[in-house]
Amino acid sequence: MTNPAPSNILPGLRFRQRFPLLALILERLLLSVVLLFAVSILIFGGLEALPGDFATTYLGQSATPQAVANIRQDLGLDRPVTTRYVEWLGNAVQGDFGTSWASKNSVSEQIGKRLGNSLFLAGFAAVISVPLAVGLGMLSVHFRNRLPDKIINVISLAAISLPEFFIGYLLILFFAVKFGMATFPATVYDSMVFTERLKAIALPTATLVLVVLAHMMRMTRAAILSVMSSAYMETAELKGLSAFRAIVKHAAPNALAPIINVVALNLAYLVVGVVVVEVVFVYPGMGQYMVDAVTVRDMPVVQACGLIFAAVYILLNMMADILAIIANPRLRHPR
């Protein structure tokens, strides 16, 4: 037994043993790319299967067979699906999503703007809602089954039970129409100064915060509570730590993994799932862009939006996984 053990193992495995964290992250990244690739096939195939096409929708009542054929040929729709898919994917990988069929503008350029707007709104909502949710969650654990806990629970449950368009309309009714305090519509544009921008997005941000708050808050509460029942928390209590300190110092870090997961899921929702909020508040983000494109079957735009939405979801989930692994070393060594 003179040979050291590792030399007998495959190089990949050795790498994994030496850098378990890095290996896991790389694995996750690879998986994400494969997943994204699969999604791209689904998106392309799904859109192919949609009834109606751009030519007939765009021309509407003035669609003569000749005009439809012209447009289809113009756009290269007469070529086989696989050719078009490979071409599209090849360009998309390089960040080129082609030009919109309807407006003939560069899709990448337009998406740059719209995605920026969506991220701005989502980011702002996240900056408010994440600390608020985690804070409130800890607060309600601290006061569990007492009045503050109950109030927090009832309000957040009420907020999550209302559909977001309804919350939006209520906020508009009170803050814009009745009291005239808030700016409406929340249309933002290029030349807008930053403070104006913040004012404009106040109401949609409030709506989004209300929508995602309860989910994160309740998950925080549940996760911390489950940790609280473990033996080491009893020890903390017995050694005389104050209740709040015990929660922050000992319970919260150990409850991080599930909290990170639910936060990531909600962040993804803030970017991807806000179509309704964008429409209600007339906010020019990705959601509205995609809806506009779907109605006229502007495929390059729909495909690009779909792919980006998928990428956002996959990316945030991946980050949540990685963060959870960092937060909880036990996850690094799968059993």
Added chain:
Amino acid sequence: MNDYSKYLASRVTAGGLSRREFMGRAMAAGITLAVADKLFTESAEAAEPKRGGHLKLGLEGGAATDSKDPAKFLSQFMFCVGRCWGDMLVESDPLTGAAVPALAESWEPSKDAVTWTFKIRKGVKFHDGKELTIDDVVATLKRHTDAKSESGALGVLGSIKEIKADGGNLVLTLSEGNADMPLLLSDYHLVIQPNGGVDDPLASIGTGPYKMTSFEPGVRATFEKNKDDWRSDRGYVDSIEIIGMNDATARIAALSSGQVHYINRVDPKTVNLLKRAPNVEILSTAGRGHYVFIMHCDKAPFDNNDLRLALKYAMDRETMVEKILGGYGKVGNDFPINATYALFPEGIEQRAYDPDKAAFHYKKSGHSGSVLLRTSEVAFPGAVDAAVLYQESCKKAGIEIEVKREPGDGYWTNVWNVQPFSTSYWGGRPTQDQMYSTAYLSTADWNDTRFKRPDFDKLLLEARAELDEAKRKEMYRTMAMMVRDEGGLILPMFNDFVNASTKQVKGYVHDIGNDMSNGYVATRVWLDA
């Protein structure tokens, strides 16, 4: 004050009608001299247009896919945007629908209406300071009439054979006589651009009252006053902002909170709620769009005129207007023309709901069993409800209608113009000739009622080239009667354009030409502080 005098008054207020014209028209409409006089004074006092201010419009219909190229204007949003910065050769009179000069100062047809000579206005400047020339006009029309053009006006201009400049004049030669040629040039796609927009169709440079300062498709367009405008009777506000708002509730909220001054597409279902807001005015204008039930004249059982008549008499038009349009519309008379068209044939008896007559014709047709009607929400707003209402009114005449609800996706491809009995919608056309040519000529692509009559076709072509208005009106009357009594069209209602503004907005012109004051709303109104 009746509707017509309201129209007249608003025209005075908008500064478009002199005292003499006003009195003449008002008295012709049966308003007494004293009342007319008072009305004129009041309207004229309100008339002093105020200049300045920032006008904000919230419009439905914008999309991220909108193009700045006038040839590709498609949405309501772009329709309105284009009218702010561009001019056509011809405009239509808001009140009568007749052609009135714009960039073309005057025009003259040849005797057979085949050759038209348009005199182009001198001293008009584009936004970039360049003077408008005949070459720009020729280039514009050539771009829109090119066979490969994707212009929305291509169909309208299909009969133009030759476009050329003759000195300062534009000479158009048509493949057949067309007395409506000037009106066709008022189409909103035909914005005159420098060199026809060939170099840069997206530049948005025109001769209109406003210069575009920013544009984000589907989001927002802004304009500033064009100081060198060649006309003084428009462009009262200093700047305009048009915001795309596709959500109906958002539009209403924005208007009632005073964040915008004007919105379009007010839902008939909520208009009564909106009316209660103290600072809001509902602006409802008679339009040419119509909701229809179409039968194929060449397919059984609808190839029997008695059955068609039975189904026409079984339509309760008043109830339709009241329930489906919320009262914001007019009853139809089974031909696709209403009083908003120039040369409307007056005095045709209004067909009313008559279960007895319906039962009589139904019996005479010899048909038995139910009649299948296909419908979908996309046919027109409330189409499914309308079909069920119709089913009820038919029941009283002993006619059984089976309503089949079709999916909205693919309705226009699989049902409309394919199935023998369905619900549908038609937007108006600028002229009667166009409306009939589009859907009632035997050879028309969208003859969705399969109305094929050589005598009708002949009359249509004759009327097109007829320059004598009285004769032409008589021809249109005959054609209307043919469609009404023998066609496959059941036309219960014409829908109004329902818009709303805050009370600050003054001088709104109820233009019969099209929605939103024929798209000119932003250039015609002013703001009262």
